[in-house]
Amino acid sequence: MRALVLNCTLKPSPEPSNTERLAEVVSEALRERDVEVTGLRLADLHIPPGIGTDLGGDDRWPEVHERLVNSEVLVVATPTWVGHPSSIAQRMLERMNMMMSETDEEERPVAFNRVAGVVVTGNEDGAHHVISEIAGGLIDIGYTIPGQAWTYWNRGPGPGPSYSDTDEGHEWSASTGRAMAANLHAVARALAANPIGPPPS
Template sequence: MKLNTFQQQLNQDSPYDFSGLSAIFLNCTLKKSPEQSHTEGLIRMSQAIMEANGIRTEIIRPVDRRIAFGVYPDMTNKGWEVDDWPPIQQKVMEADILVLGTPIWLGEKSSVASMAIERLYGFSEEMNEKGQYAYYGKVGGCLVTGNEDGVKHCAMNVLYSLQHLGYTIPPQADAGWIGEAGPGPSYLDKGSGGPENDFTNRNTTFMTWNLMHLAQMLKKQGIPAYGNQRTTWDSREVKDHPNPEYR
């Protein structure tokens, strides 16, 4: 992905060192590799900015893997013969930044995106070394492409899901592109105007820098471990507000 002149200048003039960070992009396209993914086209702009700033990145297409449906860390323990999700989950946990990219179908994020979020949810009961939920201290964002309305709707759903799991969401943590409603050109199609769209390029740039800034801040100090530790809550001596009994 070739960045525009201003994007390149931002990278060259940056006084910040992000070289200790890493990022995972989950491209939740419905297309298996090597078929062209328009969502990946937009992802690669964010990836190019991160890599220009020394961040280690990887793009994963879940649709290329044999991922089981479910909400547990390893679904082979639940009757599935094969589950390729655990290695992906490990990479997610090792990364400081997670960006989920999705196309729009029927106004919603893709079915693959829903599955990915469900599998991420399956790890949400795990704890970090501070007794907080394991996703604390990581940042999340999303990128959306399509030929119909729904960018903001999809972004709301994805970003809510990530923050509910424990991810920290920076300002303007989403960006997207939609072409003409209906069977018009997609993002990477010749003459679509997608890669040149100033609004999309600006928002993708802002999202990426905000993700990098916040990830760097959290890398240094994390989320303070006070008032949010599941281990402390569960081990408290006085439990004077039990769950109500329903009759």
């Protein structure tokens, strides 16, 4: 089984990413279940705006798309900015939009029988809203979202330290992240054994 973690931080490498640190908890729990995990930081790739799978030129989205269709598990990790997912997370969903019209050899949307979850960080509240926006978009595209397929960390109301600057709340976020990984793995296995068929005509 393969998992793809798309980190939608605004920071390019090698800048430290708080979101990546929390996502790694989920990644490690998936690896413990013999899942092959690949992570990509989308800020490191040239991904222009649009809805096509390949916009030509130096567009790097086609390689992300290839990894998406070859992974049974997707984890989207995003910081919270002004109460919303990062602009990179929104662009990711827009580029994934074309997957709704792509089908496999059995005429199913290519995202069918794949599971997804969400990791969110931020030093102010808004995580549940961000989870809802990302999960809702992924459901439209065809992904299955298991129960409690998310984890998040925030410091609470008002400005304050970021995830990497404090240990506050880490235990809960890590425990929830491990549960997220278990649920993603369980549902991915169930779908592999009993896949969703093509939509009725």
